[in-house]
Amino acid sequence: MQDSRSAASALDPATLGRQLFEASPDCVKLLDGEGRIVAINRCGIEALGADSIDTLRGRLWRSFVPEASHAELDASMAQAHAGGVGRFRGCMPDPQGLTRWWEVTISPIDGGLLATSRDISEQVAAEAERERLLAQLRSANERMEDVFRQAPAFMCVFTGPGLVFDMVNERYLQLVGGRDPVGLALREALPELAGQGFVELLEGVYRSGEPVFGTDVPVMLQRRPGAPLERRFVDQVYMPLRDPDGGVSGILVHGIDVTDRKLNEIALYESRERFQKIVSQAATGVVQMDTEGRITLVNQKYCEMVGRSEAELLGVSVLDFTAPGSVPVTIDAMRRLAGGEQGVVVDKEYLRRDGSLMPVTSSVNALRGPSGEFQGLVAIVVDTTEKRRAEEQLRASEERYRTLFESVDQGFCILEMIFDEDERPVDYRFLEMNRMFEVHTGLVGGAGKTAREMVPTLDSFWFETYGRVAQTGEPVRFESEAPAMERWFDVYATRLGGPGSNRVALLFSDITSRKESEATLRKLASDLAEADRRKTEFLATLAHELRNPLAPIRSGLGVMRLKGDSPAAVARVREMMERQVGNMVNLIDDLLDIARISGGKLELKKERADLRTVLSSAVETSLPLVESGRHELTVDLPETEVPVEADVTRIAQVVANLLNNAAKYTPAGGCIGLALRVEDDHAVISVSDNGIGIPQDQLSAVFEMFSQVGQHTERSQGGLGIGLSLVRRLVNMHGGEVSAASRGPGTGSVFTVRLPLASGAQAGGDMAPAFEPDGAGGEGARILVVDDNVDAAVTLSMILDACGYTTRVAHDGAHAVELAAAFRPQVAFLDIGMPGMDGYQTARAMRRLAGLEHITLVALTGWGADSDRQKSSEAGFDHHLTKPVQLDVVQDLLAKLAA
Numbered sequence: 001m002q003d004s005r006s007a008a009s010a011l012d013p014a015t016l017g018r019q020l021f022e023a024s025p026d027c028v029k030l031l032d033g034e035g036r037i038v039a040i041n042r043c044g045i046e047a048l049g050a051d052s053i054d055t056l057r058g059r060l061w062r063s064f065v066p067e068a069s070h071a072e073l074d075a076s077m078a079q080a081h082a083g084g085v086g087r088f089r090g091c092m093p094d095p096q097g098l099t100r101w102w103e104v105t106i107s108p109i110d111g112g113l114l115a116t117s118r119d120i121s122e123q124v125a126a127e128a129e130r131e132r133l134l135a136q137l138r139s140a141n142e143r144m145e146d147v148f149r150q151a152p153a154f155m156c157v158f159t160g161p162g163l164v165f166d167m168v169n170e171r172y173l174q175l176v177g178g179r180d181p182v183g184l185a186l187r188e189a190l191p192e193l194a195g196q197g198f199v200e201l202l203e204g205v206y207r208s209g210e211p212v213f214g215t216d217v218p219v220m221l222q223r224r225p226g227a228p229l230e231r232r233f234v235d236q237v238y239m240p241l242r243d244p245d246g247g248v249s250g251i252l253v254h255g256i257d258v259t260d261r262k263l264n265e266i267a268l269y270e271s272r273e274r275f276q277k278i279v280s281q282a283a284t285g286v287v288q289m290d291t292e293g294r295i296t297l298v299n300q301k302y303c304e305m306v307g308r309s310e311a312e313l314l315g316v317s318v319l320d321f322t323a324p325g326s327v328p329v330t331i332d333a334m335r336r337l338a339g340g341e342q343g344v345v346v347d348k349e350y351l352r353r354d355g356s357l358m359p360v361t362s363s364v365n366a367l368r369g370p371s372g373e374f375q376g377l378v379a380i381v382v383d384t385t386e387k388r389r390a391e392e393q394l395r396a397s398e399e400r401y402r403t404l405f406e407s408v409d410q411g412f413c414i415l416e417m418i419f420d421e422d423e424r425p426v427d428y429r430f431l432e433m434n435r436m437f438e439v440h441t442g443l444v445g446g447a448g449k450t451a452r453e454m455v456p457t458l459d460s461f462w463f464e465t466y467g468r469v470a471q472t473g474e475p476v477r478f479e480s481e482a483p484a485m486e487r488w489f490d491v492y493a494t495r496l497g498g499p500g501s502n503r504v505a506l507l508f509s510d511i512t513s514r515k516e517s518e519a520t521l522r523k524l525a526s527d528l529a530e531a532d533r534r535k536t537e538f539l540a541t542l543a544h545e546l547r548n549p550l551a552p553i554r555s556g557l558g559v560m561r562l563k564g565d566s567p568a569a570v571a572r573v574r575e576m577m578e579r580q581v582g583n584m585v586n587l588i589d590d591l592l593d594i595a596r597i598s599g600g601k602l603e604l605k606k607e608r609a610d611l612r613t614v615l616s617s618a619v620e621t622s623l624p625l626v627e628s629g630r631h632e633l634t635v636d637l638p639e640t641e642v643p644v645e646a647d648v649t650r651i652a653q654v655v656a657n658l659l660n661n662a663a664k665y666t667p668a669g670g671c672i673g674l675a676l677r678v679e680d681d682h683a684v685i686s687v688s689d690n691g692i693g694i695p696q697d698q699l700s701a702v703f704e705m706f707s708q709v710g711q712h713t714e715r716s717q718g719g720l721g722i723g724l725s726l727v728r729r730l731v732n733m734h735g736g737e738v739s740a741a742s743r744g745p746g747t748g749s750v751f752t753v754r755l756p757l758a759s760g761a762q763a764g765g766d767m768a769p770a771f772e773p774d775g776a777g778g779e780g781a782r783i784l785v786v787d788d789n790v791d792a793a794v795t796l797s798m799i800l801d802a803c804g805y806t807t808r809v810a811h812d813g814a815h816a817v818e819l820a821a822a823f824r825p826q827v828a829f830l831d832i833g834m835p836g837m838d839g840y841q842t843a844r845a846m847r848r849l850a851g852l853e854h855i856t857l858v859a860l861t862g863w864g865a866d867s868d869r870q871k872s873s874e875a876g877f878d879h880h881l882t883k884p885v886q887l888d889v890v891q892d893l894l895a896k897l898a899a
């Protein structure tokens with residue numbers, strides 16, 4: 001300061017320059033061309049830590065400059081040398097060691113250099129401080145932005161009352177589905193918020209300046225274009241932002257999307273709820289225990305199972321009500337689970353309050369914390385009372401069944417079906433069988449063998465049947481024959497086990513003998529039915545046959561009443577009545593004979609006789625019948641005696657029977673032959689005719705009792721169907737045989753009797769005259785009487801004659817029709833059963849005759865059933881009378897007709 005004051009007083013420019021040089025606050029140095037110090041002011045001397053210029057003069061200024069600044073110094077000096085001004089900044093410690101900053105300016109001056117170093121240490125420090133503060137601010141800002149951007153929370157800033165988005169962070173974009181709202185008003189950017197209350201809420205914050213907080217706030221957002229609104233949950237804060245004047249200028253929205261947590265919470269809640277429900281209502285017991293085995297949770301079922309209430313159980317150890325016998329397994333299970341095992345199953349028993357035991361199966365699992373630490377146990381407990389009972393029952397029933405199957409008298413076995421690759425049953429193996437199996441099948445040692453091994457020819461029926469039982473599971477019961485085993489079986493077969501099982505159980509019996517007796521029984525029943533049918537027919541026939549002789553007898557009595565004064569007529573009628581009574585006696589004799597033979601009471605009065613004589617007497621007996629049929633009888637007997645040991649009456653009866661049949665079953669005017677010959681040691685009698693013949697299938701049946709070929713037909717010639725039966729029995733009693741032969745209907749028949757011979761003799765025979773019927777004359781109405789029973793026809797015509805009618809008589813249909821054409825009767829009585837043309841045919845033929853259209857036809861028959869009346873009316877009969885006809889009935893009828 002002193003220098004500057006003295007300088008101010010001096011006006012010498014050099015002095016002034018000197019003073020300025022000395023008083024300069026900068027360090028000023030004058031350097032030569034090489035940079036050596038020529039002059040230096042006070043400030044410079046101090047700065048270089050010297051006392052005077054003396055120690056500094058001539059020294060390179062460069063040597064005082066720190067090496068770090070050498071390059072800049074050199075460059076600035078070079079610039080000054082070149083006529084410019086070189087500048088650089090550098091730092092250099094001061095003599096006290098404190099770093100000082102210098103701003104150096106080098107300019108050229110008269111072949112040297114002027115270097116001015118201004119101390120800018122404070123300026124540099126201030127600059128550095130500013131820089132530091134700026135940097136701090138920058139980094140704070142950056143951090144803020146990072147926070148804003150990377151915050152785990154969503155953030156956005158609205159400005160102005162119109163709520164325009166100013167900033168949003170990534171999380172916010174994620175929340176709203178990536179729509180960038182910056183620059184848009186909230187209402188336009190997120191239109192779906194309308195009606196949800198958020199816009200109004202924010203506007204309220206803006207107005208009031210009061211922040212708003214919300215947790216678990218549901219918000220519906222359109223997170224993808226076109227997709228339905230999505231519900232999100234957020235925890236959020238609306239913070240008013242204030243400008244420097246304290247007025248609200250915007251709102252910071254800051255929050256967290258808690259949707260996942262919320263949904264998890266909901267799910268957890270629901271699942272917990274569900275779990276609780278399931279556990280409480282479970283049909284199995286559930287119990288939870290802590291690490292000490294004390295109960296912390298039980299469900300209703302568990303309480304029921306152990307017979308205690310929930311209150312009694314909570315906090316108690318399960319061991320307290322575990323049956324003593326089950327305590328060790330329970331402790332062991334707990335230990336194992338505490339030791340690291342995850343789950344164990346224990347069969348144990350609880351001791352109930354009432355002292356009873358409850359068997360259970362308990363599946364116990366360890367409960368572990370996040371790091372696997374043992375936290376307790378949970379057990380699912382199932383009541384096994386029923387299971388045990390069922391097991392015991394099964395055992396007991398198996399035993400029972402085994403005993404049963406061993407003790408039944410039926411066969412029992414278990415089979416295993418064998419199928420081929422196409423699932424067709426081809427065989428089966430016997431797995432086991434009971435004792436009776438062998439008895440019913442006759443098969444020995446079958447276990448392990450197959451059916452085909454035991455019975456190679458066994459029918460496939462058995463494989464198929466049992467195969468079907470195995471495949472369908474449907475049991476079957478059947479009876480079937482196994483021809484390969486020559487047995488019948490009654491079998492019940494059922495599958496053992498469920499679908500897929502190949503095992504079939506059989507319970508069966510050998511029913512061969514039952515089947516045989518059933519067949520016998522069936523035969524017997526059918527024989528019985530046949531016998532019964534014949535008997536019924538026989539009774540009807542018997543009634544008919546008894547009426548036949550009764551009819552003429554009754555008529556005869558009528559004649560005797562009317563013509564008792566005519567001895568000739570009475571004599572004729574008596575003769576006829578005797579004959580008819582004789583017929584009845586024969587019939588009844590036949591019946592008695594049959595009864596005697598059946599009862600074993602008929603005794604043969606055998607004697608030695610010539611069969612020829614016997615035959616002659618038979619011819620005598622049959623002659624009236626032969627003659628009434630106008631048959632031609634040829635008798636062919638040997639010349640020599642045919643000796644037999646026989647009951648001659650019975651053999652005559654046999655032959656007469658055969659001759660009578662020949663006459664009966666041959667239309668009028670037939671040929672009948674009787675022949676006797678000797679063959680070996682037998683006498684052979686044959687009776688042949690050219691009559692109606694016998695169907696082949698009836699040839700042996702005609703010898704059966706009550707059998708008649710075709711009843712109620714034109715064949716029917718009366719008779720009881722016992723004649724041939726009697727013949728056979730009598731012949732058999734004589735040690736002989738009888739047989740019938742015929743080539744069929746209409747071809748005649750031959751009956752052959754073979755009798756054992758006794759020794760030889762000869763016999764002959766002769767014939768009796770035929771009975772000639774005749775019609776009696778009279779006046780009044782013309783009546784035709786037609787009946788093959790000559791006596792019946794004649795007596796009726798005699799009665800009618802006596803009553804004043806004019807009658808004619810015919811004994812067969814053809815003759816009747818012929819007679820009617822000539823005689824032109826007003827009334828005709830027609831018998832129905834006649835050989836050849838029967839009554840029906842005759843009636844029809846008569847009706848067809850010219851002039852006889854209105855003839856009154858009266859059926860006269862032994863058959864009086866409704867069906868018979870029906871038949872006669874169909875054939876054109878006007879009336880139907882049954883034999884024997886009563887005279888007053890006939891008279892009534894004729895009187896009515898006359899009226």
Ligand code: ADP
Nearest residue numbers: 661662665702708709719720721722723724749
């Ligand atoms: P019926 O009393 O009916 O004559 P039989 O026992 O004498 O009884 O004869 C049985 C049946 O055999 C007869 O009903 C008849 O059908 C048949 N018959 C018997 N002999 C002859 C024969 N010579 N020609 C045709 N059929 C006959």
